[in-house]
Amino acid sequence: MAQEMTTTAKREVTPTEQGEVTRSAVVYRPDTDIYETEDHVVLVADMPGVAPADVDVNLERRVLTIRGHVHRQAHDGYRRVHAEYGEGDYERVFTLSEEIDRDRIEASHKNGVLTLKMPKAESAKTRKITVKAA
Amino acid sequence: MQLTQMGRTGWDPFAEMRQLQAEMNRLFDNAGVFPAAQAYPPVNLWIGDSSVVVTAELPGLSAEDVELTIREDTLTMRGERHQVEEAEHAGWHRRERPYGTFSRTIGLPFRVDPDQVQAKFENGVLEVEMQRPEADRPRKIAINGK
Numbered sequence: 001m002a003q004e005m006t007t008t009a010k011r012e013v014t015p016t017e018q019g020e021v022t023r024s025a026v027v028y029r030p031d032t033d034i035y036e037t038e039d040h041v042v043l044v045a046d047m048p049g050v051a052p053a054d055v056d057v058n059l060e061r062r063v064l065t066i067r068g069h070v071h072r073q074a075h076d077g078y079r080r081v082h083a084e085y086g087e088g089d090y091e092r093v094f095t096l097s098e099e100i101d102r103d104r105i106e107a108s109h110k111n112g113v114l115t116l117k118m119p120k121a122e123s124a125k126t127r128k129i130t131v132k133a134a
Numbered sequence: 135m136q137l138t139q140m141g142r143t144g145w146d147p148f149a150e151m152r153q154l155q156a157e158m159n160r161l162f163d164n165a166g167v168f169p170a171a172q173a174y175p176p177v178n179l180w181i182g183d184s185s186v187v188v189t190a191e192l193p194g195l196s197a198e199d200v201e202l203t204i205r206e207d208t209l210t211m212r213g214e215r216h217q218v219e220e221a222e223h224a225g226w227h228r229r230e231r232p233y234g235t236f237s238r239t240i241g242l243p244f245r246v247d248p249d250q251v252q253a254k255f256e257n258g259v260l261e262v263e264m265q266r267p268e269a270d271r272p273r274k275i276a277i278n279g280k
Contacts, residue, residue: 009172009176010176031230031231031232032228032230032231033218033226033228033229033230033231034226034227034228035218035224035225035226035227035229036224036225036226036227037220037224037225041227042218042220042224044218044231046193046194046231046258047193047258048191048192048193048257048258048259049191049257049258049259050257050258051257073189073259073261075180075182075187077182077183078180078181078182078187079180079181079182080178080179080180081179081180081181081243082177082178082179083178083179084172084173084176084177084178085176085177085178085191110194111193111194111195111196111255111257111258112191112193112194112257112258112259113193113194113258
C-alpha cells in the first residue's frame with residue numbers, strides 16, 4: 001500500500017560543548033539511522049546542504065560526534081514567502097556500545113548524506129562456539 | 135482559569151479533568167514532544183521580480199531520482215527514497231530517516247514559463263528557478279498628460 005510520506009520538522013538543539021557559539025547559526029539534529037551487521041556498525045545521517053568538505057566526524061573513546069556546516073544559500077533580490085525548513089548547522093553526539101576499530105572507520109558523504117561504516121573490533125565480534133559431542 | 139461549578143452545585147470532577155487535560159496539552163505543545171507531521175519534502179519558496187525559486191531538502195537523492203513537472207502555476211516533484219539494501223537483514227538501533235515514494239505539488243504565486251526553468255541539485259538540496267512568462271509580467275504604463 002502506498003502510504004503518504006511525511007517527515008517531522010527539524011529539531012533544533014543546543015550545541016553540546018560547553019561555551020558559547022561564535023556563529024549565530026541555528027543547530028539542528030540530523031535524522032539518523034544506525035544499524036548493525038555482522039562485523040560493522042553503520043550510521044547514516046541526513047545533512048542536506050552540507051558539502052563533503054564541511055563535515056566533521058570525531059570519535060573520542062566511545063563518544064562519536066558528527067557535525068556539518070551549512071553555507072547559507074544567498075538569494076539576492078528574492079524575498080522568502082514560505083518556509084518549511086530552516087538552514088543551519090548540524091550536530092549530534094552518540095555513545096557507541098560496541099568496541100569500534102577506530103583505525104578502519106570509513107566515512108563518506110554524498111548528496112547531503114553522511115555514512116559511517118565502523119568495523120567492530122575483533123574482540124567485540126560474536127564468536128561461534130562449536131559444541132562437540134561427548 | 136477554568137471556572138468550576140464549585141459553590142453552586144458542589145464539586146465537579148469533570149471540570150478538574152478538563153483542566154488537567156488542557157494543562158497536559160499545553161505542556162506537550164511547548165516542549166515540542168510530538169512535532170507535527172509535515173508533507174515531504176519540506177520546501178522553501180522565494181519570490182523575485184519576475185521569477186520564483188523553490189528549494190527542497192531531499193538528502194540522499196540526486197538529479198536523476200526526482201521527476202519535476204510544471205503545469206500552469208503548479209510544480210510537482212516526485213521520487214522515491216530508498217532504504218539501504220544491506221540494512222534489511224541487519225539489527226536496527228535507530229531508524230529516523232524517512233523512506234518511500236513521495237509526490238508533492240506546490241502552488242506557485244503565478245503562472246510560469248515551462249521553457250525557462252533551471253533546476254539544480256546540490257548536496258541533497260534541490261533548487262528550481264522558474265520565470266514568469268513575458269506576457270504576464272507587470273508593465274509600467276506611462277500616463278499621458280494633456
